[in-house]
Amino acid sequence: DIQMTQSPSSLSASVGDRVTITCRASQSISSYLNWYQQKPGKAPNLLIYAASSLQSGVPSRLSGSGSGTDFTLTISSLQPEDSATYYCQQSYSTPRTFGQGTKLEIK
């Protein structure tokens, strides 16, 4: 199975800050990497697919990059509504493993 490791596990940042979350795969997954946002009590929501393609309706301040084993999710200017937990997920192979999550809090 492919292991997905996110860092950091949690972070706190201020409105307007630039925030980066990283995700590392245990083997190369090309660009088969998706990012999800989950708010408390809600289902996850797809943000980015294929490492860098923005899902329809997702604000352009979010972006994704990377290929192979190393990926990043960047929020260019943090907003209060970005407070959530973020997960990466590989779709290269089954099982479709997730990272352990990164909890983002607003200071």
Next chain:
Amino acid sequence: QVQLVESGGGVVQPGRSLRLSCAASGFTFSSYTMHWVRQAPGKGLEWVALISYDGSNKYHADSVKGRFTISRDNSKNTLYLQMNSLRADDTAVYFCVGERIRQINMATIQSFDYWGQGTLVTVSS
């Protein structure tokens, strides 16, 4: 609009069985690979099982293999998860998920585009 509505969760004793259902609407259910994903209280997301659009291919996580079975009835637009020999560590919110497939630069990209609201399964004596 797309809707996935799970049902069948509840409190069950260890060793007993439960069947979850997921009613789909707003999209061509019979064309989509479907998944179950679970989330234990305060924990991250864990993929559980997938079934191909026509039910011909099924895969289960090692943690549930031999105990859980995914199935679907395309005539009823419904996905199922039969859970047997339940254990305390199966306690979680179970999400029904629809997978979208896109062709990008000659690659087939899959992503979990459609999620239900989840149903809570609590395994406790």
